[in-house]
Amino acid sequence: MSGMEALVQGRNAVENEYIDFGKLSALVIDDISSMRHAVRSQLQSLGINSVKLASTATEALVQVEANAFDIIICDYNLNNASSGQHFLEHLRSENLLSATSIFVMLTAETEYDFVASAVEFIPDDYLLKPCPEKKLRSRLMRLLDKRAFLMPVLKAINAKQYDVAVRECNRLLGVAPDERRMLDVLRRKADSELAMQDYAMALETFDRAASLRSDVPWIMMGQARAHYALGELEAAAKIAKQIVEMNKNYVSAYELLSRIAIDMDDEDGAYEYLCRSSAILPSAKRFRDLSQAAFLMGKLEEAKSNSLEAIKLSTGSMVERTGDYLSLAQVQVDMGDQKGAIETLEKTARKHGEVGLFGVAKNAILAQAYFDLGDHEKSQKLLERSKSLLANRKNSFVMTALGKSALKAGDVVLGLKMMTEAIQVSGKDEKRIARHVKKSMKDTGHDDKVEDVIDGGRKRILNLVEEANRLMRTAHFDEAYLKVKEAFAIHGENLDALMTAAQLHLLWLKQGGMNEAIVERAKDYLMRLDRLLPNNQKVMNFYRFFNEIVSE
Amino acid sequence: MQNALSALVIHDIKNALALLEIELEQLNHHEGVPVEGQRAYRRCLELKSRLMGFLTLYKHDQSGLNPMVSEVDIAEFLEDLVDASQSVQMGRSRQGHPVSVKIGPGGNANVGFFDQNLVELALESALNNAVRYAHREVRIWAERQGGVLTFKVCDDGIGVGMVDETVQRGEKSSSTGLGLALCEAVAKAHGSGSISLENVAGGGTLFCMTLHKAG
Incomplete structure (x- = not known):
């Protein structure tokens, strides 16, 4: 045998x-x-x-x-x-x-x-x-x-117990009968580490897999992704390029390259990579991303055709998004095709009604279209309607649309307020939203205020957070708390502010002793952080620290 | 339009054939299936592999094959291949005597990188051929040298170039002419691969399909 x-x-x-x-x-x-x-x-x-x-x-x-x-x-x-x-x-x-x-x-x-x-x-x-x-x-x-x-x-x-998953993987690595099983385990381990946002560890795991087998796309892709998450853009780009050299159709590598290009402020490069990935494997999401990139670069024709593709591919399917109609209509308004925009929103997207944020943006974009057509009265009514539907909701895209229609109609105060808030609540998407705001302000002839608006939103929060940090380090907890509270008044879910607030409260408890109110607030911050950044290592450490303090 | 139409028709035929195959397969699960039922199933399988072989070759001629390379465990791959092989199940040479198919001995390749389905299609036709001309036994295994992976199929028959081999190997059989061309196309699709057919000492034929960059 x-x-x-x-x-x-x-x-x-x-x-x-x-x-x-x-x-x-x-x-x-x-x-x-x-x-x-x-x-x-x-x-x-x-x-x-x-x-x-x-x-x-x-x-x-x-x-x-x-x-x-x-x-x-x-x-x-x-x-x-x-x-x-x-x-x-x-x-x-x-x-x-x-x-x-x-x-x-x-x-x-x-x-x-x-x-x-x-x-x-x-x-x-x-x-x-x-x-x-x-x-x-x-x-x-x-x-x-x-x-x-x-x-x-x-x-x-x-x-979603990724730490348990990693522990189990480590155990299985000891009993894996062959290299193949070992790779299976390493893959799950690295994925779990990525989910926990422990990128350094994930990179180590992918490297270990690479030492067993070279030139395996998923391993290389993992290495590239971990490098990217660690902010090592060049290392990430180098590996991603190796992947597409080996396999010119590897869509995920192009998508990563596109994100890297954006981070390096290479708009054309990013757009080029997105074009390739959607040509290889067309999907609604890819056309959506492409349309958005084209729109921000001012390539309106391309933005329109990609947006139409996204709608075509998703209509009636599980990936249908009402946002596609909004994007298309905004592009149409910007192209001077107001009638097309009105048709898109009033006819094609009629079935979606005015629910939620869609209603806000829909009315705002319609207001822009009617204003351009000279029907200022109707435009004003739509703008009011949009404003009333917005109520207390905060969403960057929607506020940008509303802001733009206000700026068009000459309501500079409302316009700038919306733009500033759009930046403030943009969170992880800040870069993209900032570009969108910048474009909308240029379109409406408010170039001169762009820096104020963009910096205004961001800087005010950052200044407050910085001050809070300084006060916290000198054990002026009460005063630091006032500063983070002020930052939350601008944007309740700003990550920098939340991180600082959590850290402040933990330190407060540690040094100042137990206090019910502070415990409750600390719990609240941690919960919000956990929701915004699931499985984040830093947040988990906060939790651990919090539990230690409370149990003492 | 012409192309789109033929693609549609072919897709349709493949689906219909797939359905027929499954139905005949399920029919053959029942006890006491008449011999005609068994034969119909066999014919259906033969027809399918001929069609798949032909379509793959056609694609090769038109636009070239584009292999979907994945990591393959060679032992598992060969086991599946032999397990599912129609010719192995029939296990009879063209003269009608029983032929057994074995994996190995030999073979030093544990893992390969190639398109499982394409290589399977090619090797199934090579196996089919070997079984037809074998005396008692056919062996299949894989060898790796550097990045080069070679699949070998060896029968204990009369060998190539003997007697009326040209007639034999070229006759109207289901897989021969098509089979070798298919193997060549699949080998070429995996880097600059090649195939060869040679006699072995002591009788029999050794078929080799070499895949570059697959090891």
Whole structure:
């Protein structure tokens, strides 16, 4: 018996012991009814009793949200609106898929290559249609075998207990029977570390994987992403470029390169990379990003055509966004196509009504359009309506639209207020929003006030936070608290202010002793931080520190 | 339009064939399936592999194959291949005597980087060919040298170039002419790969498919 034969037979003996198909649940997604039923009967022949069927991605989505299937078998060619790949991307990017679910893509094509090798979100396996039952069985057994090995890790990931996941990974690394299993574990470990935002550790894990296997795209992509998160843009770009050199269709690498280019203020480069990724794998989200980038660069024609593509690809599907109509209408107004903008908002997007922030932005953009058409009275009414719908809501895009219509109508006070607030609440998106505000102010002839508005919002908060920090370091806790309170009055969820507030309160408790009110406030800040920055290492440390103090 | 139409028709045919295959497969699960049912299933499988082979070659000629390279565990891959192989299941040479297919001995490749489905399609046709001309046994294994991965299929038959080999290997059989061309196309798609067919000492034919950058 050769070594290979022994290996194969040994593995079979182990597999058959613990894989009980009767206990598994499966979902089959195919737009052709007879095919759905055929695959179901194959699965039933394997002993899987609980098999659900779905004919569209939307139907499947409902099923996936309600059940954690062990196995999902999805046809690649669903229909014109969305492919199996789009569905998978949606599930993974929205975190809707259980870590314990096995996703298998079924395709009739031998040339799904460009999709398969090009993206970040790949299924656990690809099977060529028709797939004989025997093959289906052996592929599923392998996947289930791998899943069984990783189970404690996958369960921890599902529960979002990434520290537990990492601990389990470390344990499994000690018992991994071969290099392949080791790579499986390292991958989950690195992903968990990324989720905890422990980028240095994640990089170390990816590096370790790279030392086992060179030139593996997911490992290289992980290294690039970790470098990027650590602010090492050049190192990240270097690896991402190596990836696309090896595989010119690797979409995720282009997307990372685009983000790096933006951070390096290379707008054209960023746009170019986005163009490539959406050409390779068109999706509503990619066209949306492209449209936004084009809009901010003043390429209105491109912004419009990409926006139309995004709408075309998403209409009636699970990735439909009302924001697409708003973006398109704003582009149309800026192009001087007021009638087109009105048509977009009043006819095409009629079904979306005036709900929530959509209503605010819709009325604001319509106000701009009617103002340009000379109907100042109607414009004023729409502007008032927009303002009243805004109430206490804060959203950068919406406030920019409202601000722009106010500036157009000559209400400089409201306009500047909206623009300043848009910057203040922009959070992680600050750079992009600042560009949007800048453009809107230039369009309405307020170039001269751009710096004031942008700096005004940002600087005021930063100054207050800085002062609070200084006061905190000299143990002037009461005064420091007044400063952060002032910062919160401008923007209740400013991250710098929240971090400082949390730190201040912890220190206050530590040095000043227990105080109910301070404990309550500290708890509140930590909760808000946790919501805004889930799994953040620093926030977790704060929590730990807080628990220590409180239990003392 | 012409192209779009043919693509649509082909897609349709593939789907219909897939369905037929599954239905026949499920039918064959029942006890006491008439021999015609078994034969129909076999014919369906043969037809499918011929169509897939043809379409892959067609794609190769038109625009070149674009392999989806992924990391493959060679032992698992070969086991699956032999397990699912139609010709292995039939296990009969063209003279009708039983032929067994074994993995190894030999082979030093644990992991490879190649398009599983394409290579599987090619090797299935190579296996099919080997089984037809084998005496008793066919062996399959993989060897790695640096970045070069070679799949080898060896039969214990009469060997190439013997007797009426040209007639034999070129006859109307389902996979031969098409099979070798397919293997060559798949090998080429993986870097500058190649295939070869040679006699082995003591009788038999050794088929090699070499994939560059796959090791």
